[in-house]
Amino acid sequence: MEGGVDYLADERKKAEFDVQQMKIVWAGSHHTFEISDRISKLVANDPAFSKDERTMLPRKELFKNTLRKASYAWKRINDLHLSEEEASQLRFYVDEPAFTDLHWGMFIPAIKGQGTDEQQKKWLPLAYKMQIIGCYAQTELGHGSNVQGLETTATFDPQTDEFVIHSPTLTSSKWWPGGLGKVSTHGVVYARLITDGQEHGIHGFIVQLRRLEDHRPLPGIIIGDIGMKFGNGAYNTMDNGVLRFDHVRIPRDQMLMRVSQVTRDGKVVQSDVPRQLVYGTMVYVRQTIVQDASCALSRAVCIATRYSAVRRQFGSHNGGPETQVIDYKTQQSRLFPLLASAYAFRFVGEWLKWLYTDVTQRLQANDFSTLPEAHACTAGLKSLTTSVTADGIEECRKLCGGHGYLCTSGLPELFAVYVPACTYEGDNIVLMLQVARILMKTVSQLGSGKLPVGTMAYMGRIEHLLQYRCNVQKAEDWLNPAIVLEAFEARAARMSVSCAKKLSKFANPEEGFAELSADLVEAVVAHCQLIVVSKFIEKLQQDIPGKGVKQQLKVLCGVYYLFLLHKHQGDFLATSCVTPKQASLANDQLRVLYSQVRPNAIALVDAFNYTDHFLGSILGRYDGNVYPKLYEAAWKDPLNDSVVPDGYHQYIRPLLKQQRSAKL
Numbered sequence: 001m002e003g004g005v006d007y008l009a010d011e012r013k014k015a016e017f018d019v020q021q022m023k024i025v026w027a028g029s030h031h032t033f034e035i036s037d038r039i040s041k042l043v044a045n046d047p048a049f050s051k052d053e054r055t056m057l058p059r060k061e062l063f064k065n066t067l068r069k070a071s072y073a074w075k076r077i078n079d080l081h082l083s084e085e086e087a088s089q090l091r092f093y094v095d096e097p098a099f100t101d102l103h104w105g106m107f108i109p110a111i112k113g114q115g116t117d118e119q120q121k122k123w124l125p126l127a128y129k130m131q132i133i134g135c136y137a138q139t140e141l142g143h144g145s146n147v148q149g150l151e152t153t154a155t156f157d158p159q160t161d162e163f164v165i166h167s168p169t170l171t172s173s174k175w176w177p178g179g180l181g182k183v184s185t186h187g188v189v190y191a192r193l194i195t196d197g198q199e200h201g202i203h204g205f206i207v208q209l210r211r212l213e214d215h216r217p218l219p220g221i222i223i224g225d226i227g228m229k230f231g232n233g234a235y236n237t238m239d240n241g242v243l244r245f246d247h248v249r250i251p252r253d254q255m256l257m258r259v260s261q262v263t264r265d266g267k268v269v270q271s272d273v274p275r276q277l278v279y280g281t282m283v284y285v286r287q288t289i290v291q292d293a294s295c296a297l298s299r300a301v302c303i304a305t306r307y308s309a310v311r312r313q314f315g316s317h318n319g320g321p322e323t324q325v326i327d328y329k330t331q332q333s334r335l336f337p338l339l340a341s342a343y344a345f346r347f348v349g350e351w352l353k354w355l356y357t358d359v360t361q362r363l364q365a366n367d368f369s370t371l372p373e374a375h376a377c378t379a380g381l382k383s384l385t386t387s388v389t390a391d392g393i394e395e396c397r398k399l400c401g402g403h404g405y406l407c408t409s410g411l412p413e414l415f416a417v418y419v420p421a422c423t424y425e426g427d428n429i430v431l432m433l434q435v436a437r438i439l440m441k442t443v444s445q446l447g448s449g450k451l452p453v454g455t456m457a458y459m460g461r462i463e464h465l466l467q468y469r470c471n472v473q474k475a476e477d478w479l480n481p482a483i484v485l486e487a488f489e490a491r492a493a494r495m496s497v498s499c500a501k502k503l504s505k506f507a508n509p510e511e512g513f514a515e516l517s518a519d520l521v522e523a524v525v526a527h528c529q530l531i532v533v534s535k536f537i538e539k540l541q542q543d544i545p546g547k548g549v550k551q552q553l554k555v556l557c558g559v560y561y562l563f564l565l566h567k568h569q570g571d572f573l574a575t576s577c578v579t580p581k582q583a584s585l586a587n588d589q590l591r592v593l594y595s596q597v598r599p600n601a602i603a604l605v606d607a608f609n610y611t612d613h614f615l616g617s618i619l620g621r622y623d624g625n626v627y628p629k630l631y632e633a634a635w636k637d638p639l640n641d642s643v644v645p646d647g648y649h650q651y652i653r654p655l656l657k658q659q660r661s662a663k664l
């Protein structure tokens with residue numbers, strides 16, 4: 001805390017668990033807690049990283065300020081000899097989308113994942129030292145979701161041993177890549193490979209875009225920013241770009257050749273790694289986006305929870321204080337499921353990181369068997385968690401009433417920065433439909449003796465799940481994880497089987513899939529919710545030290561699944577997984593759990609360990625000193641620089657004068 005009175009002290013005293021231990025559970029380990037705590041304070045205490053005026057700056061100033069911060073951050077990283085992990089935490093806590101996100105988050109991973117050892121040896125040291133800055137240039141004006149539909153061409157010229165990169169149409173212009181507009185010197189550019197007049201699908205190529213001497217575009221390259229995006233400040237710190245190629249030549253060895261190679265005489269040779277590895281960078285980033293969802297949601301929830309404890313409306317008795325809005329059951333029923341979801345996404349993100357690491361190790365040993373599972377989990381969980389988080393941030397804004405609409409609440413900017421996560425790295429519906437294909441394939445293979453694995457393993461018990469009857473008899477039965485898991489498994493399995501049955505009635509499966517796609521998306525949501533619930537329950541099976549910590553997590557886990565059960569009771573009832581009476585008991589138990597969360601709510605958001613700098617919200621201040629700070633901040637708005645506004649003489653005075661003369 002920054003000194004002074006703690007208006008939330010009484011709330012903090014109500015906590016029934018060891019907050020310090022919960023901070024470690026949230027961080028993932030003592031080690032990560034120590035790093036994130038130290039680095040977040042380092043950033044918060046450095047005025048060069050202030051965010052105070054971000055939403056008021058015009059675009060050019062905003063962007064220059066981002067460049068300044070990124071360059072200063074790089075200096076600090078080097079001066080302090082920060083490790084890779086510390087450096088990434090520093091960029092995270094600077095909390096400003098910038099070209100560096102794409103350089104470290106996509107350009108480098110693309111070279112690592114799709115480049116040969118030789119290519120990695122050549123390019124990675126330059127990228128690690130930021131002697132080159134890269135972006136990930138895949139999406140085009142005409143195609144984003146449909147990667148196979150990209151139009152940029154890379155035609156091999158055997159005469160010169162080069163590829164000719166070309167944008168044949170307007171719609172083939174690269175459009176959206178972050179960092180491309182004004183900063184990147186290089187890009188991993190995805191293009192249609194053509195050799196000897198034949199097409200060989202989409203591949204990645206390292207292309208230099210700007211001269212290293214004076215940052216001007218290389219010959220044949222047209223490049224710029226695509227313009228202002230949604231919200232003040234927000235994602236406008238990023239230079240999302242447009243790029244066109246006019247027969248730009250690059251050496252043959254700049255095609256990323258781990259998946260396929262082009263030989264000196266123009267032959268395309270496939271390695272024994274699956275073609276889908278060309279999409280590997282997206283799998284990696286989708287996994288990080290799931291982790292990021294818990295950060296964004298927890299941040300919004302932290303603001304809304306603290307403010308809900310500060311804000312009072314109605315209910316004063318005999319001149320006593322009014323009711324804290326957090327004590328209204330409706331407020332709790334909107335806020336606490338989001339709090340529980342933030343924790344749920346944290347744990348599923350942790351698990352997904354483990355899964356991704358495991359898949360990567362297997363890939364290195366040429367074991368590709370778990371790639372479909374990695375694709376399904378990253379695509380599905382990216383979609384589920386980003387949709388819930390985007391909606392959740394907006395709900396938190398509403399939970400803060402009028403003041404939530406002020407930029408100083410931090411929520412409008414958080415929403416504007418966050419909401420494109422539902423679109424980038426794969427539109428959520430498009431990705432859900434990918435998972436639907438995998439689910440339908442799994443169901444269709446059930447009779448074949450091929451047992452489903454990983455997160456689809458429950459389908460292997462299909463006979464049992466189709467006959468399952470929930471045996472909840474009283475509200476507390478819903479606290480039994482085994483009962484809950486079976487109910488969620490049965491619901492997901494029955495929804496998938498129902499889709500598969502309908503699908504089998506179509507003569508043309510593709511037509512059937514298109515016709516049933518809305519139902520399929522619902523089945524995918526059920527499947528992904530099952531994954532999140534099961535990973536939360538698995539987390540609770542671990543040894544979790546600290547007084548009351550595990551108990552609080554049990555309560556939150558219960559809130560998470562019972563809220564889902566309540567919200568989706570239509571699914572559970574329609575698939576006969578629960579009876580109306582059992583659904584009603586679930587809701588009774590949910591209310592009990594809300595009352596158990598209530599005394600711990602402030603401590604549960606303190607456990608995120610966010611600094612006031614990172615939160616960037618007057619409503620979410622650690623000390624709860626909201627009103628004086630809101631009042632103070634209003635006077636800092638540039639509109640209040642003068643008492644009489646600019647434009648008074650031109651527009652207001654003549655208007656008032658005209659009305660006066662009309663009256664007379």
Ligand SMILES: CCCCCCCCCC/C=C\CCCC(=O)SCCNC(=O)CCNC(=O)[C@H](O)C(C)(C)COP(=O)(O)OP(=O)(O)OC[C@H]1O[C@@H](n2cnc3c(N)ncnc32)[C@H](O)[C@@H]1OP(=O)(O)O
Nearest residue numbers: 105138144145146147148276279288291292375424425426
């Ligand atoms: C705390 C940490 C914080 C860190 C936060 C970091 C956040 C950084 C964020 C930075 C911000 C913004 C970055 C945004 C960057 C971008 O947006 S880059 C562009 C992303 N673009 C997309 O995602 C495009 C989406 N489209 C696709 O992925 C594909 O085109 C699609 C899969 C939809 C279809 O591709 P097709 O080639 O047509 O494939 P199908 O015929 O459907 O499938 C063929 C088989 O391939 C399998 N498959 C598909 N994708 C993958 C994959 N990625 N991996 C593995 N396998 C894959 C599919 O299942 C089919 O398999 P089958 O043949 O049936 O067995």
Ligand SMILES: Cc1cc2nc3c(=O)[nH]c(=O)nc-3n(C[C@H](O)[C@H](O)[C@H](O)COP(=O)(O)OP(=O)(O)OC[C@H]3O[C@@H](n4cnc5c(N)ncnc54)[C@H](O)[C@@H]3O)c2cc1C
Nearest residue numbers: 136137138139143144145176177178420423424425426429
């Ligand atoms: C902030 C931001 C940053 C980005 N950064 C990058 C970057 O660094 N590099 C990069 O290459 N790209 C980047 N992108 C592009 C991004 O990856 C694409 O916008 C995204 O993949 C969605 O593709 P699209 O725009 O073609 O959407 P579309 O596919 O055109 O989607 C439009 C609508 O059509 C629906 N739809 C599309 N196909 C189907 C289908 N088969 N079935 C049912 N519905 C369908 C979608 O659900 C959606 O409602 C960025 C985008 C944003 C917004």
